Amino acid sequence: MKKFITFCDRKNLTCIRGFLEKHLTDLVSNPVLRNQIIMAVDEVCSNAMIHANQCNGNELEIRFQNSSDKIIIEVIDKGRAFNFSGYKTPEIKNIITENRKNGLGMILIKKIMDTVEFKRRGERNICRMSKKLVIGN
Amino acid sequence: MNLKITEEKNYSELTLDGELDAASSLQVDTVINELLKKKVFTLLINCQKLEYISSAGLGVFISHREHLKNQKGGFVFFGMNEKVKNIFEIVGLDKIMSIKSTRDEGVTLIETIVKQK
Known part of the structure; x- marks a missing residue:
């Protein structure tokens, strides 16, 4: 397992994407698909x-592991819990008609990743995502 | 992210250079708000050097889209790489935003918008 530890500051998103790019390059050769996975994780981290x-400098940890057929990425923080089961993903058309800046992130995460789950373990929030690896991609 | 604004006679060109994420989207939003204050409602968005866009970046354009449209203006994007264009496509924004391949195509469309005012 590969780990990357950083802090809750928007400026650190660039480093997180760099960490992911480094470990995904050999697994996902298609740059468009690789960018989708990086973006989905970037969305979880920025959320x-x-x-x-609240961008308070708390620690944020990203864990990356892969098997022959899938990758698993976890994002771990100690902030306020996210009630994923109670969260209703907005409709894209509503975001557009309401001129909203927010709301697209979770839509993209769900569209891109095969599985997404949020859990609370003690003081920690763990978002675990997986994506199947397809030969030739 | 580096931003460059070029003021043309009837529109402004905003060049995005770098990565448009949850950090840099604040900067882009501020620049667009400043242009709106100057009554610039027709914007050519140069994406030739845009390496990455996240939902926060998309959100900036979604949030201003209707205001520009109401003023008979709008965004015209050009020069997107495949990665950036794919993110617009995943959420269907390529169907409602004006996206052109080349600068010439973008300028032609923006001049059409300006003439219709």
Whole structure:
């Protein structure tokens, strides 16, 4: 397992994407698909930084592991819990008609990743995402 | 992210250079708000050097889209790489935003919008 530990500050999103790019390059050769996965994780991290931790400098950990057929990425923070089961993902058309800046992130995460789950373990929030690896991609 | 604004006669060109994420989207939003204060409602968005866009970046354009439209203006994007264009496509924004391949195509469309005012 590969780990990357950073802090809840929007400026650190660039480093997180760099960490992911480094470990995904050999697994996902298609740059468009690789960018989708990086973006989905970037969305989870920015939500954790902004909404769960108010960009307060708390620690944020990203764990990356892969098997022959899938990758698993976890984002761990100690901020406010996110009630994923009670969260109703907005409709894209509503975001557009309401001129909203927010709301697209979770839509993209769900569209891109095969599985997404949020759990609370003690003081920690754990978002675990997986994506199947397809030969040739 | 580096931003450059070029003021043309009837529109402004905003060049995005770098990565448009939850951090840099604040900067882009501020620049667009400043242009709106100057009554610039027709914006050519140069994406030739845009390496990455997140939902926060998309959100900036969604949030201003209707205001520009109401003023008979709008955004015209050009020069997107495949990664950036794909993110617009995933959420269907390529169907409601004006996206052109080249600068010439973008300028032609923006001049059409300006003439219709």
